[in-house]
Amino acid sequence: MAGDNTKQVADWNGSVGERWAADQERTDSFTRPYGDAAIAAANVLPGETVLDIGCGCGDTSLAVAAIVGAHGKVLGVDVSAPMLEVARKRAASLRNVTFLQADASTAALPGLFDALISRFGVMFFDDPVAAFIHLRSALKNGGRFAFVCWQTAAENPWAYLPAQAARKAIGADPTPADPHAPGPFAFGDREGLKTILRTAGFADLLIEGFEAPMYLGSSPRSAAEGVTRIGPASRIALDAGPAHLPAIVQAIEAALAPYAATDGSVFLPGRTWIATGHA
Numbered sequence: 001m002a003g004d005n006t007k008q009v010a011d012w013n014g015s016v017g018e019r020w021a022a023d024q025e026r027t028d029s030f031t032r033p034y035g036d037a038a039i040a041a042a043n044v045l046p047g048e049t050v051l052d053i054g055c056g057c058g059d060t061s062l063a064v065a066a067i068v069g070a071h072g073k074v075l076g077v078d079v080s081a082p083m084l085e086v087a088r089k090r091a092a093s094l095r096n097v098t099f100l101q102a103d104a105s106t107a108a109l110p111g112l113f114d115a116l117i118s119r120f121g122v123m124f125f126d127d128p129v130a131a132f133i134h135l136r137s138a139l140k141n142g143g144r145f146a147f148v149c150w151q152t153a154a155e156n157p158w159a160y161l162p163a164q165a166a167r168k169a170i171g172a173d174p175t176p177a178d179p180h181a182p183g184p185f186a187f188g189d190r191e192g193l194k195t196i197l198r199t200a201g202f203a204d205l206l207i208e209g210f211e212a213p214m215y216l217g218s219s220p221r222s223a224a225e226g227v228t229r230i231g232p233a234s235r236i237a238l239d240a241g242p243a244h245l246p247a248i249v250q251a252i253e254a255a256l257a258p259y260a261a262t263d264g265s266v267f268l269p270g271r272t273w274i275a276t277g278h279a
């Protein structure tokens, strides 16, 4: 058994996944530097077969497809129907990329892969050790993985500043939930992540920090509107209900205003781990 991912599957097929699908271009442009770092760490070669875990709207699958070329193959796996619909449209003219709607922690995966990659798609497993044991079994002997995941929420002001302001605006408990629960920051603790991967049977583990400025919007207002559609603050806004949205947006705008550059744009540090290892 690989845990119960029912809630995540429902979220990514509901309004969370629909918002990601609608905002694909904008979200990809913010997260591409982190994905590029993971792809570089995977050292993908022409002709290889690669599995993209939690591929979402397919941005990293397309980037890797360009590297593996006509003799290679990329399979993107994801639970989210709305996000995969976008991915399939984007890859319609390509013969070396396919997508599978399935829970990566249990799915029967076709063939064995040279490499597993992921951009922020592996932190949502209810039982991460069981999930990574399953994923390791999809690798060829000596195959490798490289993924990018967020460091703790406390290391990521792009996430915690808006979330804190949103919680304050609705009078909610300012303390975030269990930091290790499935979600964007589940692998924030480097030693905890190393233990998960080691227990799952991976070797030669390397977990290195990678930081890039996270663009939130062209003004504090547009940043506040963006983070209430996608990301940790959006979950708070969704749970609070639409009546609270104007107050939440206003509170986030005020919290982000001191960080705006002279042209109004808002960038805040985005701190990740790039994890690599071998089967």
Ligand SMILES: C[S@@+](CC[C@H](N)C(=O)[O-])C[C@H]1O[C@@H](n2cnc3c(N)ncnc32)[C@H](O)[C@@H]1O
Pocket: 005, 008, 009, 012, 017, 028, 031, 035, 053, 054, 055, 056, 057, 058, 059, 060, 077, 078, 079, 080, 083, 102, 103, 104, 105, 118, 119, 120, 121, 122, 124, 125
């Ligand atoms: C933060 S999004 C990242 C999407 C994409 N990799 C990107 O960078 O744009 C997380 C992705 O993981 C997917 N996901 C969550 N749990 C999953 C699971 N058990 N199996 C496969 N995909 C999963 C979600 O549907 C979502 O597309």
